[in-house]
Amino acid sequence: MTAPKIHKMRQEIVEGNIEKTLFRLAWPLIVNNIIQVLYNITDTFWLGRIGREALSAPGVAWPLIGTLMSLGMGFATAGFAFVGQYIGAEEYKKAERAAGALYSLMFIFASIVAVVGYLIVPYALRFMKVTENVYPYSLSYTRIIFAGIPFAFSFMSFSFLMRATGDTKTPVKISFFTVGLNIVLDPLLIFGLFGFPELGVAGAALATIISNTTGSIIGAYLLLAGKVGIHLTKEDLKPDWSFYAKIFRVGLPSSIGSSANSFGFVILTRIIFGFGDVTYAAYTITTRLVNFLTSISRGISMAMGTMIAQNIGAEKYGRAKKIAERTMMVNFTLASIAILLIGIFRVQVFRVFLNDPAVISESAIVLKYFLISVPFFNGIFMVVDNVFRSSGHTKKSMILGILRLWGLRIPLSYILGYHIFMSSKGVFLGMGLSNFIASGVALLWFFKGSWMKRIIEGDIRKTAN
Template identity: 70%
Template sequence: MKSDKIRRMREEIVSGPIERTLLKLAYPLIASNLVQVLYNMADTFWLGKLGREALAAPGTTWPVIGTLMHFGTGFAMAGFAFVGQYVGAEKYERANRAAGALYSLMLIFSMMTAIISLLVLPYALSFMRVTPNVLPYAKTYATIIFIGVPFSFTFMAFNALMRATGDTKTPVKISMFTVFLNIILDPIFIFSLGMGVAGAALATVFSNAVGAVIGAYLMMTGRVGLRITRENMRPDWSFYGRIFRVGLPSSIGDSANSFGFVVLTRIIYGFGDVTYAAYVITTRLVNFITSIARGISMAMGAMVAQNVGAERYERAKKIAERTMLINFGIASFAVLTIGFFRVPIFKVFLDDPAVIAESEIVLKYFLISVPFFNGIFVVVRRVFSSAGHTKKSMLLGILRLWGLRIPLSYAFGYIPAVTILGFTMPLGELFGMTSRGVFFGMGMSNFLAALVGLAWFLRGSWMKRIIEED
């Protein structure tokens, strides 16, 4: 391990100026997120040339893909928490051991996930009531993505481990290279080779594979802060158990949430292709502008992990509070910007009057809640997971989606009214039994979940590190 480099970064994280350190860690992540969203928008642009059905395919299948792939992200987050806290506690060799164990676990787990994913895909698409026009495109796209799961998992592990040490530049350089490669390959595979939707998926898998190979090479040769060897990659069932204990709640929570979006997709599709296409394009526009907020949250996670490892809990709390303020402002600006330029921006992707008209409903009833989601809820969940308290992160995520978003969006979209003790409460009738009710319910879930998350954060029960017994 290049301990001198990591020690210098650690001192800055646990003792340096908060805002300056946060920006130093965040700006590479912000750049990477912006480029990634640029790819998503390019993907949407090119697929839009094939028609509404092809454009909807990735958005339709990503809830299914995410449900199964988030098992991997949970374990990556556990590795992130262990490595970050070991570095904060200045236990550098144990950080190497944790990195090697995570890598070998992800290799094993990714093979299992790929096989299971391919088996359940037809049933998942059927459950979502994907329209016959979109179904063949969605099935083709997801099948190819699932074949590349091992590359996605190992690349994910590499990125998480680098961020845990405070090195945000190396994974970002590789990620940006793979994204630009993806952007170049997209039109070639989609149009020049005539592969259509399959070409978009294949470009993504190939680019992820390149990133995974580069990351593994850097880790094995010791050219980055951490080093994995044959010795520390050998199955360590005791440490696997620890990663499972920390990572499993996060995996279950994130997968449950992704499956929740499978259910939500079914709810939105109840109002047709136009409504879903408007939802997909609008959320991708928001993602482009809020990439800054996500990058700052990821940088905050590294700072929280190391400060918790160093038992500097009040500093970790202060870092999180300042991140909330910054991200709330950024997300608010994003929503206002989309509100002003919605129509001309939409026409770039899909000049469909019905979809553009529907996008106004998405903005009015759902997107106004995004500042609460990105500014508070996302930050609180990352604080919990970075501190290793993944059960709290899991419960908060499940509450938002299964306890609030799905029931509220279904109730206001599909149930006319409810009578309790002789008192009738109009639900769907308030919005004429239209998609307005669905998006209103989604917006309310963000407001309420943010309030619950903030109250839980302020209790401070997350201020305890997970490496006590080491």
């Protein structure tokens, strides 16, 4: 590890001006989020040229893909917490060893996920009650994405490790290149332009895994060549079962919570599809727009995670709490502005993607009953959840996530949609209520302060002795 560079960034994170440091860490992440969402919007735009069924395929696929990817993301979160807290405690050698263990573990785990995911896709899509019109598109898209999962996990590990050190710029530079590659490949492979094969929806998926693979190769090179703050050697990448056990201990609750939530969205997809292709298409486009307009909030929350991890490692708990509170205020304001903009320009923007009067009409219901809750999710729930994850208190994050989705969103959406309103209004109202209630619970738990404790405490004591 390039200790002087990491140490300098660490000093700013644990001692510098909060707002200035937060912005410095956040702006590359904001750019990265916008780039990613622009890709999703571009993907939606091109698939919309094929038709409503093709446009819905990625929206159907990602809850399923996310269910298995979330297992790995939980372990990546644990690795992020360990590396960040070791740096905060100025234990740089241990931070580097933790990074190597995480990187090797994630690639092994991702290979297993790819095989399992590829095999279960047909059964999962049937379970989700995907309509016959959408099914073939979703099957093709999802299976191709699963084939490239190991490379997606590899780049995810690289991004988490860089963010733990305070380096938020390097992953963004790589993402900028890979997303640009993806955007170029999309129309070429979807429509067969300039001699490329015409693959339709499968072409969009293939463009994604080619881009992910390129990013993972670049990230691996930078880590192994010592071109970034962390320098991994072959020794660092050897299986370390004792540290794997620590990652599992901290990461398993996060993995269970994240995968349970992702599977919850599989169930939610089944519920939404009960009201037809029009409702699901409106939901897909609307959420893509929200993701674009709330990219700033998500980037700030991710930057906050780096500051929380290192300040917890340095045992500066009061400062960590202050960082989280300021992030909540900023994110709530920004998300509110974003939803207001969607409300004002909804019809015009929808016509760009899919000029379907039925879908545009349905989008008004999504806005009225669901999207007004997004500021509470982005400004409170998401921030508190990130505080719990970054501090290594993943059980709290797991409980919050399961409460929001399984305790509130799914039952409320089903009961209100199918038994009270008897329409999609009930589904989206249930989704909105889940955000309001879960955010209130998260805020109360945050102020209780039980997350203000290091997960590396035992290791530091051993070193001192």
